[in-house]
Amino acid sequence: MTITIVDHQLPDETHNRYDVIFFAHQIATLVTHSPSHATSWLNELPPPPLLVGLDVEWRPNTANSDHPIATIQLCTAASGSSSTCLIFQILxxxxxxxxxxxxxxxxxxxxxxxxxxxxxEKLLGDYGLRVGNAVDLRSLAPKELKYAGLKTLVKEVIGKEVEKPKSVSRSRWDYRWLVPSQVQYACLDAFLSFEIGRSLTTTASAPPAAAATT
Structure with a gap:
């Protein structure tokens, strides 16, 4: 499986940059808790309307705890054909x-x-943040994928295999410094949502094939 990550190891306490490579795609990824760096990332995006992959992570809950969201991941198209991802450590x-x-x-x-x-709903409950136009990918997919998870949608829509190890998905997302495996996981959840959404919306908007003539 051709999935790797390159850590730029910036000498800065407010942010770091990574390149997450998913087969032929290279996703430029910014990890930060700095409002100014998050704002700069947003200011570099193309104008609306945009299709955006959205995901969040938080420290796994227990019977006696309900932890707030620790990271918000956004992925969309940058200028040209490349993709860009923000992992904002909101916590x-x-x-x-x-x-x-x-x-x-x-x-x-x-x-x-x-x-x-x-x-x-959790973004609203934890931080009062509203998502104006949220669309579940399963509502865009064929009926047989109505209850599919992201891993299945990646296989059926994009034709790639991706692993979602529980050792990462249930890790300590509330840590101030994320390790590369967490960055890769968080980035890919948002990126793959974006890619599936782009594929499904392109298919839905494509004109029907012309009827054959004799």
Whole structure:
């Protein structure tokens, strides 16, 4: 499976950059708890409307705990054909930048993910953040994939295999410094949501094939 990550190892306590490689795709990824760096990332995006893969992670809950969201992951198309991802460590941020609040609320953008309604509800409950236009990928997929998870959708829609190890999915997302395996996992959840959404919306909007003539 051709999935790797390159750590740029920036000498900065506020942010780091990675390149996550998923087969032929290279996703430029910013990990930060800095509102100003998150704002700069948002300011570099193309104008709306945008299709955006959205996902969140938090420390696994127990019977006696309900932990808040630790990271918000956003992935969309950058200038040209490349993809860009933001992993915003909201749990450690001094505040949520207004640009991010406005970006999430903007109904011109379409935010896609598997179970995205639940993520949107938790964002609202934990931080008062509203997602203006959230679309579950399963509502765009064929009927037989109505209850599919992200791993199955990746295989059926994109034709690739991806692993989602529990050792990473249930790791300590509340740590201030994420390890590369967490960055790769978080980035890919948002990126693959974006790619599936792009594929399904392109298919849905394609004109029907012309009838054969004799």
């Amino acid at each position: 450690h941020a001094p505040h949520v930048p207004q640009q991010l609040i406005d970006f999430l609320e903007n109904p011109a953008h379409t935010f896609v993910g598997v179970g995205i309604e639940e993520d949107a």
